Amino acid sequence: MAAPAPVALLLLTAAAVAAVAPAAAELPRLEHHPHRGDDGSVSLLVVGDWGRHGAYNQSMVAAQMGVVGEKMDIDFVISTGDNFYKNGLTGVDDKAFEESFTDIYTAKSLHKPWYTVLGNHDYRGDALAQLSPVLRKVDSRWICIRSFVVSAEVSDFFFVDTTPFVLKYWTDPKNSKYDWRGVSPRETYIANVLEDLEEALKQSTATWKIVVGHHAIRSVSEHGDTQELLQHLLPILKAHGVDLYLNGHDHCLEHISSRDSPLQYLTSGGGSKAWRGVQTANADKVEFFYDGQGFMSLRLAAAPAPAEASLAFHDVAGNVLHTWALAKPAARY
Template structure:
C-alpha cells in the first residue's frame, strides 16, 4: 500500500536523524557580534504588512523606540510580510506602503531577515526573493530557507508553508505560487536533510529555528500538525533552544515540558484576533496576549533575555534562558 504524503514526510524526518550530516546547501549569512558588548540584540515581528492599518504603524513606532533603547543589530520577520496576497511583482507599491514607508525609525535601518508566510505564497514569491527589492531598500533580505551565523547563536530560517497539506489539497478560493517548490516531496525531503545537517554540525552556543507557522500554539491556528510530526523531532534531536514563529496573530510563549524548547510566537505586527485562545497547560503557557506587539531578544554566551511588548511599548512578559547553569526563569 502506498504511503500518504504525511507518512512519507514522517519517514523522511526519521531517516534524516540517522543520516550522517553533510555540508548544508542552504545560503549562509554572517551577523557579527557587537564588539563592545559581545552580544546580539534584535527585534522579532510577524504578520505585519497591511499598509499601516490595524495598528501596524503604532507597532512600528514602538519598535523604533525599543530598537533605539536596545541598540539592536537586526530585525527578524516571521512572515506574512504583505497582505492579503503577497506582492504582485517587484514594482508593487505595497513594498513601500507596507515596509519602506512604515518602518522609518533610525534604529530599524538594519537588516531585516525575513521568511515567507502563507499569505506571501499567494502572490509573486520570486518578487519577494528578488535582489530588486534589496536595491530599493538595502535592509530587505528574504529567502525561502537560510542560515544566519551570529557567532554565539545560529539561526536557521525554514520555509514552512510547503509543509501544510491544506494549501495543496484544499486551497479554497486562494491561488498559491508553488513555482520553485514542486515537486513538493523532493523539496521538503531536501529541506529536512538540510535542516538536520545544519543543526547537527552547528558549534554555536545557541541554536534557534525561525519559521512562519506555529508548531505549538494556543491561538487561532493552533498546532501545525505537519510540523509537529515532521520538523519537531529534528529540532528535539539537535537540542534546539527556541523555535520562533508568527502565523497566529498574537504574542505567546510556550515551554515544552518534555524537550525544554521555547516556542515563541511574535505574530502581532498588525491585525490581531481578540479572545481567540484554546485551553493549554499553564505550566507550559507562560504568555498568551491577543493583541498587537512584538518581541525583543538579547543574546550573550550565557543568557538569552526575551521581552514581549504591546502596541504601546509596554513590556508584557520577560524571560531569561540561561546556559550556565542550565536554568529558565522569569525575570
C-alpha cells in the same frame, strides 16, 4: 545601508535556485557580526504578520519597535512572515513593498538588516518577487530567502520555509492559488529542507540555536498547532538541542514551554491585525498569551559565562507584557 558583497551574492544565488529547483544542497549562510566588541552579544526584534499599509495599528507597532530598537541598540530584525497582505506582492514593482515596509519602519534603529521568511499569504502572490535581489535596490534592509542560516557568532538562526509543509494549501480548493514555482513537488521539497536543516544544525557550534518559521509548532490561538511541523520538524529541533522556535501566523504574542525538552515556542505575529479572541488548550506549558498587537525583543550573550538569553513581549503602546530569561551553563554548549 549597502549590503556586504557576500550577502548580495548569496541572495542572487538563492533567488536563482528558488526559481528552478526544490532546494539547494546546503542552506545559504549569511555571516552577521555583532557590533559590540565587549561580549559579542546579539540584540534583535521579532515581528510578524504586518504588511497592511500601516493599518490595524501597524504604524503604532512600528513606532514602538523603533523606540525599543534604539534602547537595545539592536543588530537586526527578524520577520516571521505574512509580510504583505492579503495576497503577497504582485511583482518586484508592487508599491505595496514601499507602502507597507519602507514607509512604515522609518526609525533609525530599524535601519538594520531584516532577515525574513515567507508566510502563507506571501505565497498567494508572486513569491519569487520577495526573494528577488531587485527589492534590495529599493530598500537595502530587505533579506528574504526561502530557507537559510544567519550566523551571528554567539547564535545561529535557522530560517525554515514552513508554508509548503501545510498540506491544505495544496489540496483545499477554498484556498487561493499559491505560487509553488521552485517548490513543487511538495514531498521532495520538504525532504530536502529537513535534510539541509538537520545537517546545518549538526554543524553548528553556536551557544544558542534558534529556528525561525512562519507557522507555529505550538499555539493556543486561532490556528493552533501545525500538525505537519509536529510530525516532521519538531523531532529534528529536539534532537539537535534547539533553544527557541520563533514564528508568526497566529496574530498574537505567546510563549509556550516544552514539557519534555528545553525548547521554547515563541509566537510574534502581532504586527498589525489582531484581536482574534481565541485561547485553546495545549499539550505543553503556556507561559504567556496576549491576543493583541505587538512584537518581541531578544538579547543573547555568551560571555561572560554563563550564557544568557533574555526576551520580552511589548504591546502596541510599548508596555512590557512578559519577560523570560535563561542562563545556560557551559556544559550545555
